[in-house]
Amino acid sequence: MQALGAQSSILSRATGKYRVSVVIDRCKECGICIFVCPTKVLVKSSVLNKYGYHPPDPVNIDKCIGCRLCEYNCPDFAIYVEKVV
């Protein structure tokens, strides 16, 4: 986990191909990203954000196929996927 200042702590994991990052304090624990991920990369974490929600953690990052469905279906701009170059 990297700390990027009060407003923007990021929980991020990467393989040689993709990095999945979660903006901890934007997440509302709706679970949609976990549901839409086709390879079950994401798991609800035990981290508690400043609003009392548990953001997802890309624990199974090795299985990520970079489809960005989690990013495109998150209602709160709280998760995004990058290609690792």
Place this chain on the structure above:
Amino acid sequence: MTRQIHPLDKHLRLERIPTLYCPGCGLGIALGALLRALDKRISEGTINPDKVLWVGGIGCSSRMVFYVNYDAAHVIHGRAIPFALGAVLANPDLLAIVTGGDGDIAGIGGNHLIHAARRNVDMIVLMFTNFVYAMTGGQVAPTTPRGVSTTTTPRGNPEYPVNAVKLVGSLNANYVARASVTTPHYIEQFFYKALGMRGFRFIEIVSTCPEIYGRHIGLRDPVEMYSELRKRVKYKHKPSLEKAEIDWEKGIVIGEFVERSNPSLIEILKGVRS
């Protein structure tokens, strides 16, 4: 200033993020898809961000204009379309994008919707159908399916709902499409297309309201509501208006129903087309 991290952050008023939307509300999914389409147009140079104007009335859906990093007006309930009409008549270079709920656009604002479509006014109207008046606690809306119990129809809605796609499509609108928050790629694709056209462009976006509608129909969990909506949505390639079914039991048809190149109101007034 809040640091930009998510790829859409530059299009958002970050000081207002997180939104006031309930956890798992579909409106945020739609907003992301809309901003990706706008981002693509802006980076291609086909849209000038300084000419973009978002207009919303009242309701959770209308409130979207509060979160975008563009010129925006938050006006009275049901009157976003006439406000946008005034703006484009005064400054025809503006690109007006109206957002609103099914109550705001098809209920209290229904008359404006009909006449703006009839006149092919240059604007994009994004109507979010969550089947109730969400912000005010789940009263029956013009789009509520028959039989559904809402705050004001505790024994089930006895009335027939409006099909906004069929209504607007029967008028003089240049573009009529429907997507769902469970298909963000189609929201992006249809809005991208609409952004490149003239005249009246209408996109109905079927959305999830787990907090209020979900409570009424027994789908309070955002994931359950999302997955139940996703099961009902059927994409069709350029379907006819007769196929524009929107029914919780029989299914919800999404796609691009109408594409025309009729002269727009601004083109007529400028005398460039008649």
